[in-house]
Amino acid sequence: MADNEAIKNRVLDYVEGWYEGNGSRMDRALSPHLAKRRVVSNEEIWDVNKDWMVEATADGRGRIDEPETGIKEITILDQTETIASIKLVSNEFIDYLHLVKINGDWGIVNALWDYIPK
Secondary structure, three states: OOHHHHHHHHHHHHHHHHHHOOHHHHHHHEEEEEEEEEEEEOOEEEEEOHHHHHHHHHOOOOOOOOHHHOOEEEEEEEEOOOEEEEEEEEOOEEEEEEEEEEOOEEEEEEEEEEEOOO
């Protein structure tokens, strides 16, 4: 499988796992070193790790009634043999993701996100 397909599959595990409430898919998508952040202000940053994301996913925090209809616009902004930068637009969020390839497997190590402006 080409790297760009493997990268997209990891991002799909992330967004579709969220929509499905599938903790296993979220777990597969994320590096153990995940740092996921939303900057609210100079005084406030929301910061979560892999364990939080997997648990929140399994608890159904992002579940939607028809996961197959959820928005999942994936743009590979740049990639090398071992790192990639992705823009993901989903139903409620915009995520900028950094993936790393370790031992032949891609995983999301950084995520900077915000709500889609209404």
